[in-house]
Amino acid sequence: RPLAAPGLSCVSRAASNAPPARVSRLFQPCNLREGQDAGDMTCRSQRLMLQGGLLHPSSPGCFHYLPGAVRSLEKLVRLVDREMRGVGGQKLDMPALCAAEPWKRSGRWGLMGKEMFRLRDRHGTDYCLGPTHEEAVTELLASQGGLSYKQLPLLLYQVTRKFRDEQKPKFGLLRGREFYMKDMYSFDVDKDAAQHTYQSVCEAYGRLFDQLGLRWVQVQADTGNIGGTLSHEFHLPADIGEDRLQVCGNCGFAANVETLSPGRADCPRCESSSLVESKGIEVGHTFYLGTKYSSVFNATFINAQNKPEVAEMGCFGLGVSRILAAAIEVLSSDDAIRWPSFLAPYQVCVLPPKRGSKTGQLTSLAEELAHSLGSGLSNLRGEVVLDDRTQMTIGKRLKDAARLGYPYVVVVGPRAAEELPQFEVVCQNSGETLFLSREALVDML
Ligand code: ATP
Ligand code: MG
Ligand code: MG
Ligand code: MG
Numbered sequence: 541r542p543l544a545a546p547g548l549s550c551v552s553r554a555a556s557n558a559p560p561a562r563v564s565r566l567f568q569p570c571n572l573r574e575g576q577d578a579g580d581m582t583c584r585s586q587r588l589m590l591q592g593g594l595l596h597p598s599s600p601g602c603f604h605y606l607p608g609a610v611r612s613l614e615k616l617v618r619l620v621d622r623e624m625r626g627v628g629g630q631k632l633d634m635p636a637l638c639a640a641e642p643w644k645r646s647g648r649w650g651l652m653g654k655e656m657f658r659l660r661d662r663h664g665t666d667y668c669l670g671p672t673h674e675e676a677v678t679e680l681l682a683s684q685g686g687l688s689y690k691q692l693p694l695l696l697y698q699v700t701r702k703f704r705d706e707q708k709p710k711f712g713l714l715r716g717r718e719f720y721m722k723d724m725y726s727f728d729v730d731k732d733a734a735q736h737t738y739q740s741v742c743e744a745y746g747r748l749f750d751q752l753g754l755r756w757v758q759v760q761a762d763t764g765n766i767g768g769t770l771s772h773e774f775h776l777p778a779d780i781g782e783d784r785l786q787v788c789g790n791c792g793f794a795a796n797v798e799t800l801s802p803g804r805a806d807c808p809r810c811e812s813s814s815l816v817e818s819k820g821i822e823v824g825h826t827f828y829l830g831t832k833y834s835s836v837f838n839a840t841f842i843n844a845q846n847k848p849e850v851a852e853m854g855c856f857g858l859g860v861s862r863i864l865a866a867a868i869e870v871l872s873s874d875d876a877i878r879w880p881s882f883l884a885p886y887q888v889c890v891l892p893p894k895r896g897s898k899t900g901q902l903t904s905l906a907e908e909l910a911h912s913l914g915s916g917l918s919n920l921r922g923e924v925v926l927d928d929r930t931q932m933t934i935g936k937r938l939k940d941a942a943r944l945g946y947p948y949v950v951v952v953g954p955r956a957a958e959e960l961p962q963f964e965v966v967c968q969n970s971g972e973t974l975f976l977s978r979e980a981l982v983d984m985l
Contacts, residue, residue: 560910561886563927568593568608583780585869586712588877592944594885601709601717608885608944609864613720615883616864617699619751620722623744627737629695629724634676636701640666642675646836651765657703669703674833674855677725681851682839689729689843692851693737697724699860711780713865714821720860727834727851729841734852738770738828741856745774745824748858752880754867757820759785760795763827770828775820776866783822789814821866822859829853877945881969887923888913888985889946891937893953895930903930906952909963909978913950913985920985942968948985 572590589595594609605613621631640658643649649656649666657669670676677696681687687694702721709717724741728734742758749756754776761773773796775785784797791810797817806813831850833839840848859866864883871878881887890913892906907926914924925946927937934951941949951964955975962975965984976984 557915558922560890560914561925563889563925564929566593566607566925568606569596571596583711583714583869584872584874585714585865588868588872588875589712589865592877595712601706601715603713603716611885612879612883613861613864616860617722619748619882620699620858620860623748624695624697624722624724627695627740627744628693629697631698632696633698633700634670634673634680636670636703638668638670638673638676640668642679642837643668646675646833648675648765655704655706657705670700671702671704672721672855672857673698673723674725674829674853675837678833678837678839678853681727681834682837686840686842686848687727689841689849692727692729692841693733694727695724695737695741697722697856711865713861714780714869715782716861719862722858722860724856726854726856727839727841728854729843729849729852731830731852734828734830734854735770738826738854741854742772742826745826745856745858749774749776749823752863752867752882754870754880756823757785757787757794759787759820760799761825762796762798769830772826773820773822774824774826776823776870777818778821778866778870779819780869781819781821783820785818785820786815787818788812789816821862821869823863823866824856824858826856827854829855872945876942876968878969879945879947881947884945884947886925886946887920888948888950889925889927889941889944891927891934891941891949891951892930894933898954902952902956905956905961909950909952913982917982917985938966941966950981 570591570593572587594606596604596606598604640649652671656671659667661667699720699722701718703718706715706717709715713719726737728737757775757777759773759775761771763771775781775783785794786797786800787794788807788810790812791807793807793809805815807815830852834851834853839851841851843849867880867883868877890906890910892903910924910926913920914922929937934953938949945968947969949966949968953964955962960977962977963981965974965976965981
């Protein structure tokens with residue numbers, strides 16, 4: 541009997557028919573009681589994520605990502621993958637434990653200062669925990685002894701944990717010491733090609749934030765200790781943002797104030813006095829690097845004349861875990877999480893009536909509804925959770941659901957027992973409440 545194929549299809553059939561998750565069984569411990577203050581390093585997203593059982597603090601700037609946060613992060617990574625593959629990116633995974641030698645060669649072993657986590661192995665060799673991977677990826681490319689120009693552009697990216705000994709880790713995932721970054725590195729044959737790649741990645745970033753339904757702004761930026769000659773940051777406007785941005789209301793020029801002459805009031809592009817200052821959370825940063833790293837590591841390709849030539853590079857960072865927290869920060873209220881719909885850990889929560897109430901017989905209807913929604917509709921597969929804590933009133937569980945921010949809450953209440961059964965659907969992102977027949981509910985979801 542052939543093993544592999546039928547075996548696999550059995551697994552997927554079983555998985556698609558799996559019963560819905562039950563709230564009573566979810567590991568989402570509240571890590572912050574009501575009224576308890578998490579200290580002055582906190583912000584709304586951190587409080588909500590602790591309260592909602594998404595995060596558990598471990599050490600300063602380090603968190604356990606609890607199952608709800610992992611579900612959400614995985615969804616975000618899938619979106620990032622889709623956009624990066626859309627511009628030709630190939631995913632790899634480089635070591636977090638990085639030998640010091642390439643960093644010494646690029647001169648950044650010294651430059652990185654105290655922000656770099658350094659360690660030494662039993663043989664006395666220096667290492668660091670990777671804060672970024674320009675050195676590693678450029679050395680990797682150089683070791684190939686010259687790809688053909690026909691293989692470029694080459695775009696390599698990863699989504700991995702990065703380590704930075706931030707002076708003041710704060711605001712939960714917004715500024716951690718260990719965090720997830722998507723970092724992509726591009727290799728091109730010449731400046732024009734590199735700038736074309738640069739442009740296409742910036743556009744992909746814009747599409748990503750659009751899909752998340754987030755307001756964002758792209759600004760000219762400093763190249764910091766990464767280096768290069770052209771750089772942009774992507775920001776989510778927010779008062780708790782640590783960067784100051786200037787945007788011209790007249791011509792659309794936008795820059796991080798770090799790049800302007802101090803105290804500037806007129807726009808450097810159109811010279812009007814329409815510069816408006818706001819604050820932003822830096823969620824992405826792109827750099828055109830030129831040959832800064834490729835010349836150090838001799839990362840070359842073989843050109844059309846069959847001669848080795850140093851590759852032109854770009855690098856493109858996205859703060860993956862920061863985006864998760866920043867989205868919650870800008871969309872939520874003080875006491876209720878609101879997610880970009882794509883990222884909610886579960887899309888739908890079904891509420892059966894309270895145990896022992898008149899409508900108690902509707903419990904099995906609710907269970908069956910949750911099961912069929914979560915296994916029948918392909919976009920909701922595994923996305924439906926049943927709040928089976930039927931010792932609690934519907935009102936109490938609704939309040940909890942509002943706090944956790946499921947995009948849709950379906951209440952199986954008295955109207956579901958009528959001759960033409962109706963379900964109450966709370967659409968938490970729009971704030972609407974609808975009463976729908978089962979068919980209309982399925983259509984909507
Ligand atoms: P910041 O100015 O906030 O310190 P950075 O400019 O040092 O960030 P980059 O080197 O540009 O960061 O890294 C790429 C992206 O990684 C940033 O745009 C940001 O979204 C994310 N990032 C950087 N540091 C952290 C951190 N400590 N915690 C979470 N995300 C971070
Ligand atoms: Mg920094
Ligand atoms: Mg910055
Ligand atoms: Mg930056």
